[in-house]
Amino acid sequence: MSSQLATLLKSIDADKATLDAARPLSQQAVASLRDTLVREWAGQASVIEGGAPTRRETRAVLECITIDGTTLREHLDATHHRDAIGYVEDIVSKREALSERQIRNLHRLVLNRIGNGDVRRYRQENVAIAGASTVPPGFLDLPADMAALIGWYREAGAMHPVMRAAELHARLLKIHPFVDGNGRTARLLLAFELMKDGYPPAIIRNEDRPAYHDALDRACAGGEFDNIACVVAEAVRRALHLYLDVLGLPYAAKPDADHFPNHPNGEPTCPLPPPPR
Numbered sequence: 001m002s003s004q005l006a007t008l009l010k011s012i013d014a015d016k017a018t019l020d021a022a023r024p025l026s027q028q029a030v031a032s033l034r035d036t037l038v039r040e041w042a043g044q045a046s047v048i049e050g051g052a053p054t055r056r057e058t059r060a061v062l063e064c065i066t067i068d069g070t071t072l073r074e075h076l077d078a079t080h081h082r083d084a085i086g087y088v089e090d091i092v093s094k095r096e097a098l099s100e101r102q103i104r105n106l107h108r109l110v111l112n113r114i115g116n117g118d119v120r121r122y123r124q125e126n127v128a129i130a131g132a133s134t135v136p137p138g139f140l141d142l143p144a145d146m147a148a149l150i151g152w153y154r155e156a157g158a159m160h161p162v163m164r165a166a167e168l169h170a171r172l173l174k175i176h177p178f179v180d181g182n183g184r185t186a187r188l189l190l191a192f193e194l195m196k197d198g199y200p201p202a203i204i205r206n207e208d209r210p211a212y213h214d215a216l217d218r219a220c221a222g223g224e225f226d227n228i229a230c231v232v233a234e235a236v237r238r239a240l241h242l243y244l245d246v247l248g249l250p251y252a253a254k255p256d257a258d259h260f261p262n263h264p265n266g267e268p269t270c271p272l273p274p275p276p277r
Contacts, residue, residue: 014252110184136176161197166232170219200239
């Protein structure tokens with residue numbers, strides 16, 4: 001782990017401890033939080049607990065996440081599937097263990113295809129990703145690769161939750177198990193994994209997308225996960241500050257600027273080297 005990432009995670013942990021001490025949030029605080037998140041996340045293209053969030057808090061946050069420009073609540077309502085909203089709330093509130101079935105169900109959700117019957121299969125063809133430096137595995141390898149992903153996740157319990165969520169996100173995108181909707185599924189999974197451990201979801205802003213895509217490419221091509229963890233961690237830290245602002249609570253002290261000489265304010269950043277030619 002880089003020193004930049006370690007310092008950033010330390011700052012996040014301090015802010016989360018402050019938030020956890022204030023939980024459970026009052027109904028008024030949850031309503032104010034929801035209004036703040038709606039304003040903050042409006043216009044973003046996609047989504048990219050000590051004290052655990054209550055189901056009321058969980059629902060308020062879930063309703064603000066966007067998929068294809070609509071809120072998750074609007075998206076789920078459009079499925080006409082009465083159990084869809086309860087399903088995603090249960091994933092977070094009950095900290096449902098990750099499984100291949102959960103991933104396939106989330107994929108159906110983002111494609112607005114929740115319904116009865118078996119969950120959607122993995123792709124049955126080979127694909128290439130425009131602009132990426134790697135090629136996803138062949139479709140015949142997908143069952144083994146997805147089983148290995150779940151196996152890795154089960155062994156990753158000792159990792160910092162933000163790092164684990166970021167690496168899971170990148171690993172799923174590397175496998176690219178579906179013909180369409182892989183990015184949206186992986187970003188929704190990232191949000192849910194963070195929320196299971198009491199962190200706010202990491203919303204990747206439009207201005208962060210170049211760094212986000214570069215970091216993903218490096219993770220998929222070379223197994224270097226620190227950069228994507230930094231991008232996710234900085235998004236989590238911003239979201240934590242939104243929570244604390246709503247509650248009128250202080251942030252953790254800023255990291256020493258000496259740790260981040262590249263940034264004029266000493267904010268934690270994880271600069272990316274130039275992309276490979």
